Amino acid sequence: MTDFEKRVNRIFADNLKRYLSLYDMSQAxxxxxxxxxxxxxxxxxxxxxxxxxxxVDMICRIFNCKRSDLLEEHDESDGEYYKNIETAKLxxxxxxxxxxxxxxxMKRNMDPERFAIQMRTFKDMYRLEHPEEFPEDT
Numbered sequence: 001m002t003d004f005e006k007r008v009n010r011i012f013a014d015n016l017k018r019y020l021s022l023y024d025m026s027q028a029x030x031x032x033x034x035x036x037x038x039x040x041x042x043x044x045x046x047x048x049x050x051x052x053x054x055x056v057d058m059i060c061r062i063f064n065c066k067r068s069d070l071l072e073e074h075d076e077s078d079g080e081y082y083k084n085i086e087t088a089k090l091x092x093x094x095x096x097x098x099x100x101x102x103x104x105x106m107k108r109n110m111d112p113e114r115f116a117i118q119m120r121t122f123k124d125m126y127r128l129e130h131p132e133e134f135p136e137d138t
Contacts, residue, residue: 011073012051012070013046014047023092027041034055036055053067063092
């Protein structure tokens with residue numbers, strides 16, 4: 001194995017372990033969802049192997065992330081997308097709910113009027129929670 005391959009495996013392993021922790025998911029549970037052996041996931045987490053791209057794509061769908069989130073090195077000072085792990089879990093739950101998934105996937109065939117209503121609702125909720133940011137409303 002080349003130094004480059006070792007580095008790619010280590011980066012993937014670190015990112016995968018971070019997502020498993022973030023979603024409180026075991027290696028065995030991920031293996032079942034991806035359709036591979038628990039040993040395969042163990043090898044990915046140890047950095048001895050990296051999965052094929054079709055498996056990486058499946059993992060991305062499970063964790064609602066991009067390939068780059070798993071395959072590229074990240075500066076830890078940037079933090080996670082969601083600063084609170086409970087928020088991240090709720091976002092994942094929302095993403096997995098077919099009725100709520102539209103909030104995550106605007107490119108689908110959602111009626112634009114319905115989407116606009118949802119956007120206004122969330123903006124109004126934010127304004128209510130952060131009135132100091134909108135002094136013109138008071």
